Amino acid sequence: MTYWTLDDKQRRIQIKPEEDAMHLAPGEIQDYGFIQLGVKGKNTFHARVVVQRLTEEQQKQRDTYLKERRRKGGHTQSANKKNHIQILATNITQEEMDEQTLYPIYSLRWQVEILFKTWKSLFEINDVQEMNTARFYCHLYGTLIHILLSSMIAFQCRYCLYERYQLEGSEYKCINHARNAIIETRGYSLYHLSSLKALIDNIYQNIYRHGRKDHRCRHKSPFDVLNIAYKVHFRAA
Numbered sequence: 001m002t003y004w005t006l007d008d009k010q011r012r013i014q015i016k017p018e019e020d021a022m023h024l025a026p027g028e029i030q031d032y033g034f035i036q037l038g039v040k041g042k043n044t045f046h047a048r049v050v051v052q053r054l055t056e057e058q059q060k061q062r063d064t065y066l067k068e069r070r071r072k073g074g075h076t077q078s079a080n081k082k083n084h085i086q087i088l089a090t091n092i093t094q095e096e097m098d099e100q101t102l103y104p105i106y107s108l109r110w111q112v113e114i115l116f117k118t119w120k121s122l123f124e125i126n127d128v129q130e131m132n133t134a135r136f137y138c139h140l141y142g143t144l145i146h147i148l149l150s151s152m153i154a155f156q157c158r159y160c161l162y163e164r165y166q167l168e169g170s171e172y173k174c175i176n177h178a179r180n181a182i183i184e185t186r187g188y189s190l191y192h193l194s195s196l197k198a199l200i201d202n203i204y205q206n207i208y209r210h211g212r213k214d215h216r217c218r219h220k221s222p223f224d225v226l227n228i229a230y231k232v233h234f235r236a237a
Contacts, residue, residue: 006036054086
């Protein structure tokens, strides 16, 4: 990937973030604004580029990750050249968000990955045996309905927990509790209002007791990034 901008005479001036970052202090950020990006001058696009030099702790984590990739036979030549920095390209302007806020907000993308993880790990949507087309559609739609119901109930329970007790629940754990409860009743509870209420109440109580968000050392949760006040520990119901 190459980076460049244009001078007053519309001549290209190449930008080398790896070299510029050597003059930055650990953790310091440099915002280039909107510049041109592309691979050898092809498929170029216009984006705002923000570069941050890694702290010593981040550098150790990056080196450990690259070492593991090399052990598994992965190619790390390009990553080794930039292992002291992280580069973020975005279409968000400086007026909309300053460079200090960009990286924490960008980390929220992991929430999308968690949802995909639940689809594969909990609902095994990618694990399908050989079957005819009609049966496959039934299986797929049934799984998607199960995912939808579990997610709706889980996230509503998380919302209620925060509204009532300022507690942060784990997305993965909450969806897992909802999924298991629906499986245990074999879906029969969904057909009657009283049994549906009992099912949701059971899920809510399980999430209250066992759905706490694990806070790793120095790892910010979505609530931390968004500056949402919450209580770290769950209490017994």
